[in-house]
Amino acid sequence: ANTPTEAQLEALALTSYKAHPARFDVPEQVQVRHVLVPKGPEAQATARKLLAELQGGADFQALAKEHSADKGSAAKGGDLGLFARGRMVEAFEQAAFALREPGALSGLVETEFGIHIIQLVQKQPARVKPFDEVREALRKEATAQAVRDGRARFQRQLQDRVRVDAPAVDAFVREPR
Numbered sequence: 001a002n003t004p005t006e007a008q009l010e011a012l013a014l015t016s017y018k019a020h021p022a023r024f025d026v027p028e029q030v031q032v033r034h035v036l037v038p039k040g041p042e043a044q045a046t047a048r049k050l051l052a053e054l055q056g057g058a059d060f061q062a063l064a065k066e067h068s069a070d071k072g073s074a075a076k077g078g079d080l081g082l083f084a085r086g087r088m089v090e091a092f093e094q095a096a097f098a099l100r101e102p103g104a105l106s107g108l109v110e111t112e113f114g115i116h117i118i119q120l121v122q123k124q125p126a127r128v129k130p131f132d133e134v135r136e137a138l139r140k141e142a143t144a145q146a147v148r149d150g151r152a153r154f155q156r157q158l159q160d161r162v163r164v165d166a167p168a169v170d171a172f173v174r175e176p177r
Contacts, residue, residue, distance in 0.1 A: 001150065002146050002147050002149065002150025002151075003143060003146060003147065004142060004143065004146050008142075009139045009142050009143065010139070012138075012139075012142035012146075013131075013135055013138035013139045013141075013142055014131065014138075016138050016141065016142065017131050017134065017138060021128060024128050024129040024134055025126070025127075025128055025129075026124075026126065026127050026128070026129060027084040027085065027126050028084065028085070028097070028123070028124065028125055028126045029082045029083060029084045029123075029124045030082070030083065030096050030097055030099070030120060030121075030122070030123050030124070031079070031080070031081060031082045031083075031120075031121040031122045031123075031124075032079075032080055032096045032099070032118050032119060032120055032121055033060055033061065033064055033073075033077060033078035033079050033080065033118070033119045033121060034064070034068070034070065034073065034078050034080060034092075034116045034117065034118045034119070035050055035060075035063060035064045035067055035068045035078055035116065035117045036068050036069045036070040036073075036113060036114050036115070036116055037050065037067070037068075037069065037114050037115040037116075037117075038069040038113075038114040039113075039114045039115075043114060043115050044108075044115065046067075047108050047115040047117065048108065050063060050067060050117060051105070051107070051108060051117050054105055054117060054119070055105065060077065060078060060119045061077025061078060061079075062077070063078075064077050064078030065077055065078075069113075069114060070113075078119070079121065082122075082124065085097065089111045089112065089113070091109055091110065091111050092109055092111050092116055092118070095107075095109040095116070095118055096118050096120070099118065099119075099120035099123070100120075100123075101120065102120055102121060102122055102123075103119065103120065104119070104120045105117065105118070105119050106118040106119075
């Protein structure tokens with residue numbers, strides 16, 4: 001009985017979207033691939049050799065699959081997917097976000113994990129999700145809230161009708177069984 005009509009749902013969703021725009025902010029994100037050379041005596045030399053191969057036109061994904069110590073991403077050609085700031089270690093993040101054009105390579109980036117070579121796949125600027133992208137989720141939220149509000153009203157109505165006979169309750173509690 002408390003479920004809003006289609007028109008009410010649309011209005012509630014749009015009102016929620018306009019009232020809380022920061023909720024729909026998407027920060028700047030990058031998608032990168034990387035090759036990780038583990039720490040060790042030959043790490044610098046190995047990393048420089050791999051970087052030279054990449055700068056010479058070697059296939060990044062094939063090289064990552066073959067040489068990266070990060071086995072999770074190596075299987076995907078070094079791909080780490082899209083991520084925003086605050087998700088990676090600082091040196092890695094700074095290098096990844098400094099890349100400008102898809103295909104661009106970083107230099108050698110040292111972290112506690114080893115030496116990385118990073119390639120930019122794509123960069124997405126900060127944005128606000130459009131209403132059409134969040135409409136259905138907002139409609140579901142509005143429906144759930146309307147049902148919760150209706151149940152709360154019904155509960156209050158029931159409680160308002162109930163009269164507690166305090167002396168009877170006290171007598172019941174005191175009386176031995």
